[in-house]
Amino acid sequence: MEGFLMLAINGGHLFDGIGDDFQKNVSVTIEKDKIMNLGYGAKAEKTLDATGCYILPGLIDCHVHINWIPGPDPQGFITGKSDSFIALTSCNMAYRNLSLGITTVRDCCAQTTTGMALRDVIKSGIIVGPNIVTCGPALAITGGHGFFLSAEVNGADNVRAMTRKLFKDKVDFIKLMASGGVYTEGEEPGFPQMTVEEMTAACEEAHKRSKKVTAHAEGLAGIMNALQAGVDGIEHGNMADDEAIEMMVKKGVYLVPTLVCFESMAKPGAADFVVRKSEIMKLASRNMIKKAIQAGVKIAAGTDSSAPNNPPENYFWELELFHEHGMSKLDALKAATSRAAEAIGVDYTGSLEAGKMADILVVEGNPLEDLGNLRKIRYIIKSGQVVVDGDRTYFHRTVNM
Ligand SMILES: [Zn+2]
Ligand SMILES: [Zn+2]
Numbered sequence: 001m002e003g004f005l006m007l008a009i010n011g012g013h014l015f016d017g018i019g020d021d022f023q024k025n026v027s028v029t030i031e032k033d034k035i036m037n038l039g040y041g042a043k044a045e046k047t048l049d050a051t052g053c054y055i056l057p058g059l060i061d062c063h064v065h066i067n068w069i070p071g072p073d074p075q076g077f078i079t080g081k082s083d084s085f086i087a088l089t090s091c092n093m094a095y096r097n098l099s100l101g102i103t104t105v106r107d108c109c110a111q112t113t114t115g116m117a118l119r120d121v122i123k124s125g126i127i128v129g130p131n132i133v134t135c136g137p138a139l140a141i142t143g144g145h146g147f148f149l150s151a152e153v154n155g156a157d158n159v160r161a162m163t164r165k166l167f168k169d170k171v172d173f174i175k176l177m178a179s180g181g182v183y184t185e186g187e188e189p190g191f192p193q194m195t196v197e198e199m200t201a202a203c204e205e206a207h208k209r210s211k212k213v214t215a216h217a218e219g220l221a222g223i224m225n226a227l228q229a230g231v232d233g234i235e236h237g238n239m240a241d242d243e244a245i246e247m248m249v250k251k252g253v254y255l256v257p258t259l260v261c262f263e264s265m266a267k268p269g270a271a272d273f274v275v276r277k278s279e280i281m282k283l284a285s286r287n288m289i290k291k292a293i294q295a296g297v298k299i300a301a302g303t304d305s306s307a308p309n310n311p312p313e314n315y316f317w318e319l320e321l322f323h324e325h326g327m328s329k330l331d332a333l334k335a336a337t338s339r340a341a342e343a344i345g346v347d348y349t350g351s352l353e354a355g356k357m358a359d360i361l362v363v364e365g366n367p368l369e370d371l372g373n374l375r376k377i378r379y380i381i382k383s384g385q386v387v388v389d390g391d392r393t394y395f396h397r398t399v400n401m
Contacts, residue, residue, distance in 0.1 A: 006031055007384060008042035012050030012362060017057040017337035017351035020330060022366065028055060030358040033384040037354050048386065050362050053378050056333065057352050058103025058130075058359030060340035061315055062256045063235055063302030066090045066107040066115055066132065067149070070311035072270045075148055075183070078111070087114040094118060094129030095395055097305075097312050101374065103359035103382050104131040106302070106344045108214070108235065109138035109149045109175050116170050128387055128395045131359070133172045133344050138216070139163070139202060140177035144193045145184050145216060150177060156201040159194075163205040173345065174206045176231065178215040179222025182265055182277040183307055189281055190219035190239065199229030212345045214256070218281055220244060227253060233343060235302070238262070238284040240292065248297045254343035255297045259285055259321045260314040261304035270308035286325070293326045300343035301336040319371045329368050358384040 007030040013022035016038070027042040028035060067086050068074035078086050090110070097105050107115045115134030122129040139162060140150035151166070153159045163174055176199050180187035187193075199215065206213045207230070214233030215226035223237055223244050233254040234240070240248070240255075248255055262285050265278035292299060301319060305312040319332045327335070341350025349359045360381040365373030380388035387394050 006044035007046050008044035009048045009050050012053040012055040014055040030384045035356050035358050053362050053364055054366055055362050057337040058361050059101050059336045060104040061102050062106045062300045062340050062343055063108045063258050063304045064105045066093050067110045068306040070306040072308050074306050083112050083114050086111050087117050090118050098130045101361035101380050104349050107134035126399050135173050135175040136166055136171040138175040141193045145177040145181040156197045159198045160201040163202045173212040174202050176215040178217040178226040179219040185273050192221040196225045196229050203230040238281045240288050245292050245295045249295055255299050256302035257289055258302050258304035260318045261307050261310050264310035265308045274308050289325045299335050300340040316374050
């Protein structure tokens with residue numbers, strides 16, 4: 001459906017991403033790509049009937065790998081492929097995320113500049129997709145975790161130089177590999193990788209530019225090193241102990257636990273080394289997340305899609321796991337919207353307020369009764385454009401320059 005100058009969503013109950021409940025019968029008026037106002041019974045050029053439905057901000061997945069197509073060995077499929085091939089296949093994942101109501105993804109490492117290219121093509125309006133916030137390649141020690149989608153760096157000066165180079169290439173944030181992990185052969189998640197000194201250099205360069213740094217950190221030593229270096233976020237955090245959790249709370253560091261990733265990779269089907277390590281990390285996470293929720297760590301939703309056997313559809317399961325482990329359904333919705341926006345450092349989306357980008361999800365059941373109702377999609381609006389209307393999708397745009 002081509003964009004309308006004025007669009008209104010009428011008759012639904014609205015959660016703005018920040019408040020404590022859905023408000024009854026609130027209309028949303030959209031002008032071009034932005035929310036103009038929230039009110040009652042708005043008139044517009046085009047109206048969407050949301051009677052009895054639930055309106056909320058478009059969802060945010062704080063940890064995806066936009067280059068990976070779901071399957072048992074997503075990296076195997078792209079190894080040796082050109083940047084052009086990978087950028088084009090990544091479009092499929094952009095559509096797939098958006099069709100779930102995920103209107104923003106943070107890409108937590110991609111081959112060379114493919115993430116930035118896709119981000120910019122979507123931003124230009126030529127193809128339809130979610131907002132993409134990307135780090136480009138991660139920074140990892142030589143042969144370290146995820147070296148295949150990383151720039152390999154050693155020593156603080158080298159890290160500083162590469163961080164500057166990444167910002168020259170227009171990355172949005174920096175991702176550090178602070179520990180080993182699951183989906184890289186020949187390393188253990190418990191072992192630390194980048195040093196405090198190396199990670200401090202990256203944090204200094206990023207923070208000078210008001211940009212964020214997040215660290216893949218599964219083992220305790222890696223988590224503590226990253227926190228000491230001054231990162232803004234911890235990805236996974238599986239083996240965080242009470243001291244690490246307390247430090248995250250004190251420093252206001254965001255945790256993106258990606259629980260579904262470890263649950264999924266531990267299932268049979270992926271390589272033996274993946275299943276073995278993931279089984280251990282899955283159990284560590286189940287123990288850690290309860291404590292982190294109770295301690296009040298700022299937790300945001302991310303899936304780590306599409307790591308082995310972990311497709312983007314698992315997003316809703318991640319929110320359900322948060323709730324199972326002690327988070328209220330309201331906080332789970334915030335972890336998917338306003339808190340996620342804070343975690344990834346964007347202020348234009350993640351809540352429904354006048355002036356914000358019109359990234360909106362309308363579902364046919366109350367998610368505060370059952371988070372699974374988020375799967376019952378009626379409408380998806382991305383930057384003011386209706387991309388899903390019931391069972392019809394509008395992912396094509398006629399564009400003239
Ligand atoms: Zn990771
Ligand atoms: Zn990841």
